[in-house]
Amino acid sequence: MKKLLLLSVSLLITAVSFSQKIKVTVTEAQIFNKFGTHDNNTVIKSPDEDRGKKTIDCDYVFDLEKMTSTFYSRSLGGVGNTLNIINLTKQGSLYIIETADYGRIDPSFTYPTKIYVDVDAKTMLYTWYDQYMGRSFVQQDHKLTMSISGMQ
DSSP: OHHHHHHHHHHHHHHHHHOOEEEEEEEEEEEEEEESOOOHHHHHHSOSEEEEEEEEEEEEEEETTTTEEEEEETTTTSEEEEEEEEEEEEETTEEEEEEEEEOSSOTTOEEEEEEEEETTTTEEEEEEEETTTTEEEEEEEEEEEEEEESOO
């Protein structure tokens, strides 16, 4: 009976720990890019292009149970999509979420992305590499709110 009780408690804890969602609403962001393959800091510190801070209105929902990343933008007129999370790494309060995004004009184009969400610092960097133009991009979010459900 003890073993059954321990197994039931263990399964319940496992189920709760995986029912995690992180929702981020971004109202101001800045996009940088640099030709070639570069890390985030290099792109931000010495970009070939800095698009300046822009007011935006969009949501990201990272469902760590279903392994999906959903984007919805009110500022782009209701554009949105849901992508599968292909890799998830947790380093303390930092989640590194990897997806394969696709081109809006030509959906056959794919763009590997990494999204760095720090739930304690309440920060997010959205990064991607454009293999067709040979550029590294970083979207640095300046104004955002974050809600977390089911986090352990």
